Amino acid sequence: MIAPRTGGGRAPDVYERGGWVTMREYDDDDAVDFVVVGAGAGGATLACKLAEAGFSVVVLEAGPFWRPLEDFASDEEAQQQLYWLEERLSGGTDALALGGNNSGWGVGGSTVHFSMISLRFRPEWFRSRSQLGYGFDWPITYDDLAPYYDEAERALAVSGPVRYPWGPPRRRYPYREHEMNAAGLVLARGAEKMGIEWSAVPLATVSAPRGKSPPCVYRGFCNFGCATNAKQSALIVWIPRALAAGAEVRDLAMAGRIELGADGRAAGVHYRRNDAWRFQRARNVVVAGYAIETPRLLLNSACGRFPQGLANGSGLVGTHLTTHAGPGVWARFDEAIRWYKGPPNMAVCEHWNYTDAGKDFHGGYAFMSQGPLPRAWAQLLVTERHLWGMALRREMADYNHMAGLVAVAETEPRACNRVELADVRDRHGLPVAHVTFEYSANDRRMQDHARRFMGEMLAAAGGKDTWTSDDTSHILGTCRMGSDRETSVVDADGRSWDVDNLWICDGSLFPTAGGVNPSLTIQALACRMGARIQALAARGEL
Numbered sequence: 035m036i037a038p039r040t041g042g043g044r045a046p047d048v049y050e051r052g053g054w055v056t057m058r059e060y061d062d063d064d065a066v067d068f069v070v071v072g073a074g075a076g077g078a079t080l081a082c083k084l085a086e087a088g089f090s091v092v093v094l095e096a097g098p099f100w101r102p103l104e105d106f107a108s109d110e111e112a113q114q115q116l117y118w119l120e121e122r123l124s125g126g127t128d129a130l131a132l133g134g135n136n137s138g139w140g141v142g143g144s145t146v147h148f149s150m151i152s153l154r155f156r157p158e159w160f161r162s163r164s165q166l167g168y169g170f171d172w173p174i175t176y177d178d179l180a181p182y183y184d185e186a187e188r189a190l191a192v193s194g195p196v197r198y199p200w201g202p203p204r205r206r207y208p209y210r211e212h213e214m215n216a217a218g219l220v221l222a223r224g225a226e227k228m229g230i231e232w233s234a235v236p237l238a239t240v241s242a243p244r245g246k247s248p249p250c251v252y253r254g255f256c257n258f259g260c261a262t263n264a265k266q267s268a269l270i271v272w273i274p275r276a277l278a279a280g281a282e283v284r285d286l287a288m289a290g291r292i293e294l295g296a297d298g299r300a301a302g303v304h305y306r307r308n309d310a311w312r313f314q315r316a317r318n319v320v321v322a323g324y325a326i327e328t329p330r331l332l333l334n335s336a337c338g339r340f341p342q343g344l345a346n347g348s349g350l351v352g353t354h355l356t357t358h359a360g361p362g363v364w365a366r367f368d369e370a371i372r373w374y375k376g377p378p379n380m381a382v383c384e385h386w387n388y389t390d391a392g393k394d395f396h397g398g399y400a401f402m403s404q405g406p407l408p409r410a411w412a413q414l415l416v417t418e419r420h421l422w423g424m425a426l427r428r429e430m431a432d433y434n435h436m437a438g439l440v441a442v443a444e445t446e447p448r449a450c451n452r453v454e455l456a457d458v459r460d461r462h463g464l465p466v467a468h469v470t471f472e473y474s475a476n477d478r479r480m481q482d483h484a485r486r487f488m489g490e491m492l493a494a495a496g497g498k499d500t501w502t503s504d505d506t507s508h509i510l511g512t513c514r515m516g517s518d519r520e521t522s523v524v525d526a527d528g529r530s531w532d533v534d535n536l537w538i539c540d541g542s543l544f545p546t547a548g549g550v551n552p553s554l555t556i557q558a559l560a561c562r563m564g565a566r567i568q569a570l571a572a573r574g575e576l
Contacts, residue, residue, distance in 0.1 A: 038286045038307065039099040045277055048270045049246040049263060051103050058280045062314050066090040069303050069316035071289040071331065074143020075556040076540035077322030078268035078276065079186075083564025085279035089571075092282045092314055094305050096120075096327075097140030099285035100269060106259030110409035113258035116140065116147045120466075122326065123456050127472035130357060134257075136509050137324065141285055142269030144324070145553060147257050149379050150238040150265055152192045153400065153550035154183050154201055156387055162546050168396040168476075169447055169546040173517040173526035174562075176202070182558040182565075187236075190266040190557070191244050194236030200384045209241045212250065217373035218381030218403040220437040224495035225383055235382045235402060238266040238553075252376040254405060268557075290464050292319055292335040292344055292536070300344075300536045306462050318535045318576065325355065325509040325542040329453045330467045332513070345513070345530040345538070350523050352454055352512050354447040355471060356547040360505035361481040362404070363488040364438040365497025371437045378405035386487070387549045395479040398549035399443035401488055408433060418503040437497065439488040442507065444549045445477045453512050508552050513542040527566045528559070535576070539563055 039046050040057060047053030060066050067089035070081045077093060085091045097118075100106070107113065118137030124130050138144030157176035162169040184205050194207030211234040214222065218234070225232035239250045239260070250264040263270055273283065287307040295301035302315040321328045329352035333343040343351050379402035387398035406414065408430070415421045415429055456468040473481075485502050492500055515538075516522020519531035528543060530536040539560050541552050548555070570576050 036098055036286065038284070040283050040285050045283055046099050046101050048102055048274065051101070055274070055277055057277050057282055059282050060090065060092055062312050065315040065317055066092050067316070068318045068320055069094065069314050070320040070322055071303060072143065072322035072324065072327070072540065073141045073268070073273065073283060074138055074322065074324060074540065075145050075268055075553050076560045077320065078142065078272040079557045079560035080320060080322065080539045080564055081281050082272040082276040082279065083561060084567065085276045085281035087564065087568045090280070091276070092284065092316070093276070094287040094289050094303060094314070095141050095283060095285050096288045097138070097285065099141045099283065100146060100259070102259065102261060102263050102270065106261040108253065108255055108261065110258055110407055113147070116259055121458065121460050122466055123458065123468040125468070126451070126470040130469055130471045130506050130509070132326070132469065135505065135507050136357070137326070141273055141283060142267045145267040146259055146269055148267070148553055149256055149551070150377060151379055151402065151551040152187065152190060152194070152236045152238045152554040153382070154204070155548045155550065155555055156398070157202060159546060159548045166390070166396060170514065170516070172545050173515055173522070179555070179558050179562060182561040183554065185561045186554055186557040189271055190238040191240050192236050192238055193241040195234045198236065199231040199233055200388045207236055209244070212237060212241050212377065212380060215252070215373070215376035215380050215405070216371045217405050217437050220367070220371065220495045220497070221381040221383065221403040221439060221491065224491035227494040228491060230383060230385050232381055232383045235379050237377055239264045239377060240266065250377065254374040254376060254378065254407060256377050288462050289323070289331055290334065290462060292331065294337050294339060294344070294533070298339060298533065300533055318537065320537040320539055322538070322540045324540050325512045326453050326467050326469060328538060328540055328542045329512045330455065333455050334464055340532065345523050345532050345536055347532045348520055348523060350514065353449045353452045354511050354514060355451040355453060355469065355509065356445045356447050356511040356544070357471065357506045358508045358547060359443040359445055359473070359477060359481050360440050360507050361443065361484050362438055362440040362503040362505065363485055363492055363500055364436060364503065365492040365500045366432055367435050367437055367497055370434050372434050373405040373437055374407055376405060379403060380405070384550070386483070393483070395476050395483060397444035397446070397476065397480055399441040399480060399484050400550050401439045401441040401484065404438040404440055414503060419501065437492070439492060440505070441481070441484040441488065442550055443480050443484055444547045446474045447511050447514070447546055448474060508541065510541040510544040510547050510552060513538050514545045515543045516545065527570070528563050537563070
């Protein structure tokens, strides 16, 4: 049985084997300024910003406090421990695979095993309904978020190119781009032959030493935890800063219900730790459990005043779930690619995020070069091509000669795609999430387009014997932000319309998914939310 690592006035030092750092602690009866549920991209970032602003903060994280130098190994099977594998139900015409591709378990959340892709949203996506004719408008603009994109990129020491070919002008990335691997050069070669721009991927792994972080050694295990601390995850960026500023992090603390006081405001959070239910009092509650666990907690917190769940006056909690579709195209090359060398995604093309002419769909997609490790590649061959036995062994023999492209393709926000509560209960006695999803006709046209285009690019690069695959990744949008209480769950600051001291800070805020990985935008939103809360407090409006 895993035991909590934080307590007794200390937390693990993520940079030292067996080391510890001092941690401030609060009693459950202390009404802290903020209790934050979840320590991933949103929760860890906001906890840091709040603690550094002088607020008292307690973070409740359902998973363990990882020690990267000890817990992260070059072993694909062992590293499945990093994923949220608690029971969930998934259904619908296009039921989502849940776990390693979209959920993290532990301090740092999914940033512990994310592929470090750090891309900004296209400015027009914040006005997708008004300017592009689909989805919903965000209650903020790109210009509102731009300074916080800058802040997040600096905090993460993003390594990127001097010139990124898409989007408005921006600050230079803090660190130089990584040297391109052979898999990325396949994308580059194909793009140049087709007359399409490409770029090195801006990555949140350092290309030169940074403090106690060594430069990336290109070991390729990025999606399974970085054992060297080159990856700038929330675990090693925001959490140490939060602890140094006086925040407390409680690992293996599963939040079960938000308690509402007689005044109709959130009074704190019931959570389970060390096999006992406890209650942390708080003046404000932040839910940052991501797009499944956040609506699940709000729905599990239904009470007499809010029988349909907290923050659910609009009836939208859990609805309009979006994901990123991941159609892939794979090809064999005469030369050795050895795509496992380096981070898994080193070259990117955003052509169809920024080009609207010539589409038979609305929305957009980026696509990146790929570098699956052997176990993951074998799993893809089994699930997508149904190979087994000698046929699988023969195909695996070509592993070093393969290359592929996979899209991050936007899906439409639709009410039918949702998170609800199931009759099944988990090991804590809580109703589990029931996730329902199906693609729209537009989603399918976009994926068809991506497969055709990526296939043409691989062929232009010299690829042979191409075949395709299907997958999904990030989950977003179940508690969207908006400009009025009838059509959204929270306002532009992430503040609940119904309970004014209840906040949401994670990917569930996204009104639309965009065609890029969401982690940078989540962290930028959290930085902005921290600044907004500080301004509201200064005016006495908390």
